[in-house]
Amino acid sequence: MVTRNKHFLISLLSFLFILQNHSMIHAQYEPLAELWEVSVSEVPTLLTIEKNLILVDSILTPILDNSSFGGTYISVKANKVFINTINSSMIPIIKASPKIQPYINLLSFKNATNSTFRLNSSFNELTTLAQNLKANNVMIGINPKFNNIVIYLNQKDNETNKNFIDSATKFYPIMNYSTSSTNSTTLRSKIEERQIYERILDGEGLHNIFGEQICSVGPLMKDNFNQFFYLTAGHCFANQPLNPAGFVDFYHLPWYSPPTYDYIGQLEHYSISPYDFGLIHVINPIMLLSAIIKNNDYERYQELFIEDSASVISVGVHLCKSGYTTHVTCGEVTELNAAIVTDFGTKIKLETIVFDAISFEGDSGGPVYSNALHLEPFVTVVGIAINAISSDDLDRTAALPLDVVRRFFDLTLILTS
């Protein structure tokens, strides 16, 4: 069931208006051009390649047996799907599969040592160890590019995590340390905001009753009783003042704006472990709800329109997020289905998708989306940002897939058109 947003017309008009008014300004940096290190004009070609590789990978994955192969990943720049191969005598069998025949030239078999089966069982054991040994702020995932488990840790937790690190070493995973997080210094150019209508855009901020910025606005959803909810991270309720009903109240905080005290609603449902998400029940009828993602650091498309949703099944594809603190950033998926253990082993966040884009505190809850399936400015929403690792040389954002939320709540994603 597709839900149409009645405010689309207003959004479209303002979009055209902005486009016209800025069309004389020099071209701004574009996140995907930067990610792939190409000119802006080459991005559409690479997006077409990516879409095709996603298709090939989706055909391939079900026919790779878990003992002879060790995962796949795509490379848009190489126009290849790489296949970690343990038993190379299986290669002809795969190549002979009729479904994969048309795409043989896009496949690249790589010798590898760790099978999917082995990586999966190591992943399960390490995740259990991290909880039992009270690890703090560790992220564990299977990384197909390295054909190994990667464990992301923060150096400031070295002492706390000593027992876990000692035990984990037996699996010979790759340990990737970040230095303690620094402050965001990467806010992009400040294109003047044209706040014509009082609209809430996905990726803008939320503030609490004290005016403090807390999280970011995620995708808009609707239940079967026509009640609207903004998705955000579940941990946004932590340590926040409660209203008389016992919930946290959230207000709209546009980018570069002081607190507005424009009330959105209260965070009525929230969970942190094992799935980090919350639902803000929108009860202020005066606010114009828009299913539009804020992107206005960029010249070409200052607003992105949500066309559909999808799940991410390939490592190497790009994802972008929009959030209050670091705005729009993009990266490539490094691990699917990673686990994050926090609070000295007492909390775990499961089924997260990790991509190498920068995010900081305050970005949590912002929409995570892909440009692969549609022409800009139309995008596909895949989830929300819930965690970040950021230091001078290491940036990772972890996303919770929209599918997980819909497993618990019967909600429809509101689309822009």
Ligand SMILES: *[C@@H]1O[C@H](CO)[C@@H](O)[C@H](O)[C@H]1NC(C)=O
């Ligand atoms: C590999 O393992 C997954 C998960 O257990 C299973 O769904 C899939 O069928 C397996 N693939 C093959 C080809 O055995």
Ligand SMILES: *[C@@H]1O[C@H](CO)[C@@H](O)[C@H](O)[C@H]1NC(C)=O
């Ligand atoms: C590799 O695959 C072939 C063909 O299925 C099989 O006969 C052989 O036993 C496998 N080798 C190993 C080491 O598993």
Ligand SMILES: *[C@@H]1O[C@H](CO)[C@@H](O)[C@H](O)[C@H]1NC(C)=O
């Ligand atoms: C991969 O392994 C196979 C079988 O062991 C071997 O014949 C082949 O040369 C190897 N390829 C590379 C690139 O190392």
Ligand SMILES: *[C@@H]1O[C@H](CO)[C@@H](O)[C@H](O)[C@H]1NC(C)=O
């Ligand atoms: C990985 O482990 C999970 C949990 O034990 C299991 O459900 C799944 O089937 C496993 N997948 C593979 C490919 O072995």
Ligand SMILES: *[C@@H]1O[C@H](CO)[C@@H](O)[C@H](O)[C@H]1NC(C)=O
């Ligand atoms: C933390 O441990 C890593 C790996 O042993 C080491 O490289 C790093 O210097 C340590 N950092 C601190 C602050 O102790």
Ligand SMILES: *[C@@H]1O[C@H](CO)[C@@H](O)[C@H](O)[C@H]1NC(C)=O
């Ligand atoms: C993966 O392969 C490397 C190299 O052979 C090995 O050192 C490591 O222990 C393996 N990792 C897992 C989780 O099995």
Ligand SMILES: *[C@@H]1O[C@H](CO)[C@@H](O)[C@H](O)[C@H]1NC(C)=O
């Ligand atoms: C971040 O910046 C704020 C204000 O500039 C400062 O008070 C705070 O100590 C900084 N935090 C870190 C971790 O550098």
Ligand SMILES: *[C@@H]1O[C@H](CO)[C@@H](O)[C@H](O)[C@H]1NC(C)=O
């Ligand atoms: C670990 O982090 C470095 C950046 O510090 C990055 O270049 C490297 O690819 C990472 N390795 C893995 C396995 O994630």
